[in-house]
Amino acid sequence: MPPPVAPSSHTLVPGKSAVPLLKPQLLLLSHDRGPHHLHLPAGVFCMLLRTLTAALLLLPNAALAQSDSAPPAARWPLRNSPANALQPSAPVVLRGKATVTDHADFPGSGSWIEVPASHTPDLGTADFTITAKVCCPPNDGPSGDIISQYDPATRRGFHLTLKTAAGVTSSQASLRQLHFGIDDNRLSPWLDHGRPGNALLGFAMAAHNNTLFVGTCEPDAGQAGHVYRLDAGGQWIDCGAPDQSNSVTAMAELADQLYVGTGKYRVAGSSLPESPNTSPGGRVFRRIADGRWEDCGQLPGVEAIGGLAVFQGHLHASSLYKPAGFFRLEKNGTWTTLPVPQATAPAPGTSPDRRVEAMTVWEGALYAGSYDGGSVYRWDGNSWTDLGTLGDNTQTYSFAQYDGQLYVGTWPSGRVYRFAGPNQWVDCGRLGEELEVMGMLVHNGRLLAGTLPLAEMYQYEGTVSWQKLTQLDRTPDVKYRRAWTLAELHGRLYCSTLPSGHIWSVQAGASVQHHAAFPDGWHDIAAVRTGRQLLLYIDGKQVATASIPADSPIDLHSTAPLRIGAGMNGSLNGRLRDLRIYQRALTVTELQPVQ
Template sequence: MLKPVRGKCHGLGTLWITLVWLGLETGFAPGAVRAEEPARLVGHWLLTGDVLDRSGREQHGINKGVMFPRIAGGGRRASGVFNGQGAHVEIPLKPDTLGGTGDFSLAAWVEMTADTTDLPGSIASQFDESQRRGFSLGFATNTGVTSSQANFRQIEFGIDNDRDEPGWTDHGRPGNALLIFALCAHEGALFAGTCEAGPTEAGRVWKLDARNEWIDLGAPDRCNSVSALATFEGELYAGVSKYRLAGSALAESENPNKGGRVYRYRGEQQWEDCGQLPDTEAIGGMVVYGGKLYASSLYKPAGFFRYEGGTNWTACPLPNGKRVEALAVWNGGLYASSYDQAHIFRFDGREWSDLGQVGPPENTQTYSFAVYRGELYVGTWATGRVFRYGGGTNWIDCGRLGQELEVMGMLVHNGQLYAGSLPLAEVYRYDSGNSWNRLVQLDKTADVKYRRAWTMAQYRGRLYCGTLPSGRVWSFAAGANATTDRELSPGWHHVVASRRGNRLSVHVDGKSVAESAPLAPADYDLTTDRPLRLGAGSTDFLQGRMHDVRLYRGALSAGEIETLSRE
């Protein structure tokens, strides 16, 4: 029997939830009500052989490396090929193209490739990072968020004008969680893997439903933690562990059962055993790469494994015998952090390359990954600094999170990079250069040495973060966002992102698939002199093809969207 546990909202978070509820019930939202402007085509780029504007406004693009195959007859087969590694189209828009606070729609045919050796990346953006102003549309795949693959091939559409929700929302403590070890958005829901340390307790998986209640999906195993979650071939996988709480300066769990197994969710509280990783008591990370599911060992002996189906796992090579922990995908490689030294390693499907020490010798571990604006970022212990990969063995210092010692989960949310920390469980937002802005302390448990803002995921347009030792889940929204929270299948899809009145919406193949919370239109003046970029944005560059991009001043109707999806 599924057991609901209701979360709580405190402080300013309560006010925000109330406003959302009023908007849903009455159809009104904060801000003035405006008459809708009929959709008018203000940009049209077929992307078949060139980057010219067919709308008559002569807003022609500048090709930054997009390839056009020479195929007779044109159409989608001759559309632009975006390589995921810098290729994009830059379009200087005229000042009157979009109204600053007005409605608009962007429609495009986009190919989601089956290749999982790179991130699918961004579709389109016009965003000024320094002002946090503009919009972005793309695919969210967040890998290496400490131990989990938090989002996988999900569409995200956001606008911002330097607007933050006034407080973080407390979604409560699932069960007796001591640590929210894993978060994953899958099939329209948020899943959390927990560490529950009592002698008769076990790590469990919980699902947050639309009523803000935690639904108990059971304990896949008898060990104390569900340490990793990932979506693979449309299903949810969970890795389990015997977590050594002394690593967080807490009393060890009295549960003696070892982990190291992976399970597949079968509904209700049913979990299918997918096998034991050899000589592994705890799983350090899981990720999909090259069409396969990979997992690593948290503790010694080091181990790195590939799933072969059933209960079978193949042991893969290790980089110089070192442990690999957080696992991330970027630009054709699988990247791994390590607790044995502060190095990053790159796996190409056959062998590893050592990308060198990250930061000064004081750094002894690398912890988490994020891809931001097409570049790879990594968090470290014990200097609490974030570094950006500069090629070869070069790592560029991007600054320290306050006075923190360790960088935990990192994730890009609505155009900006966020990171959690230890020992105060704080969350920071990256400004630029070496500058980070402290937003909040999420765990204020007294009389403990370490508090962790451990892992993150994006769900329902919000940034979620789990903590230790309070075992709670919190969320926050910057700007306004609509996210699909479901994996998009490979192949061509017609995607439409719209701003209409007090909502954002996303349509895929003519069907409505996501909608934002209500917003105050006057708060979101998106006026910027930044160019429109196709295939580039706040996450990675687009990997795949794009065709027939149309920009409208005014929002398309449902009927107009359906008609376009049939062309």
């Protein structure tokens, strides 16, 4: 027979419910004599109370107010053990430098927790929810998959990601944006979104504040480069011309603000008649509103901005044309001129300075391509390291981070190379018969790349194999057509073209993205598949939604291992706690954080 419950003492407070008074006594329950009270000195009682409180605080606490009536199918508390709390004896492997203390820590590429598919929930075509607590350090990181289960051979699986796409030619197309994608080898037809303004090409693209922004080259007399945004109705809205030069050449987001660089693009470099607009660019602007731009300064000796990227919390910019230039925007709004890479053996009578163009951040350093000699350089914040020349190429044009590795596009071989260490570059194959690999980006698990001279789009098949998807620009009687740069918005991949100036898009599987930089510190996140919708939540607030195509269900049954902290978008470089998978769609109420 259970022991009786002792009556409690309460004091009624006006306007309040009954509140128990704590007295310096300890209630003891005995099976044979029932409840009785042990009177203690106040100091001893307070010490016991503090001890009890501390013990309660050590208990694992749920990240979200989820219902106990429908427990998760899998839960990794990630406190002192990588094990699934619901299957503590199930196999799990710590890869690379991943560690688990009071949280899981993933310090970079090659670090993750791996769980065999046989010990993970079979998600199939049904509803499900993923929840976790994620910690972002300040400045640039992290970027990579929080959790993924994806087979690149069958193109089936899911990803929950914090994604940065930098070095997509001259722009940083996204910065630490929350992304949730599913796929079952589905690829939509390509959609033509028309030509923004009088664009010869969309030189720069970025997703910012849930909007796609495009910077154009408009080279004719009386024209200038503009910024346009794509509205919800599919129309291009003119955001104005920041200056009088013929191009907006680069974009990047910093501290929730959109920055653009301008330039006088030498159109003859694409074997087209030179632009009559001789106004120089080389300035950086910050967007205030449509048609309003704040001038952030002229970079000394720069005719056109070659690239923009965020590194160590600062915006960095480079010069497209000679002389080489590399600059950092300081917190007080001034620009600092930084060193540029040096050639080890420059030709007699030539400058040893090497231009840096496309820039990306990987493994805690800034990596830059160059139009001077076909090398890649690494900047640690103080000095440059030459990482070697890629084959017989003279230009390194673009970057992508795919499955935890760094890939680089080149001219004139039309090949992609993978970085395997200083002066170690692995040839990953040529894209058809093309000469230049332009924008590259990982879209819902697939590495896609655009090319010159036929403006074709390719999909990486592994090792040295690439599959041609389409040709986007068929302008007749020109030498070069370019599939120039790439960006993602609301689950679609966008690509700009030259010389038609049209913007195209395609969709792999289904995905939803929150196009704003994920905040620093610890936050609750949730990704939900419910019916034909995908939903994203941050701290209990729904931040994004997308529809799943209605042609047929996307089946996520997979034999691929589940990876925590890594996937096709790269390694997380961040921290995780209390990761859960539910085989149902949690409600908004259940997803509210515990206060």
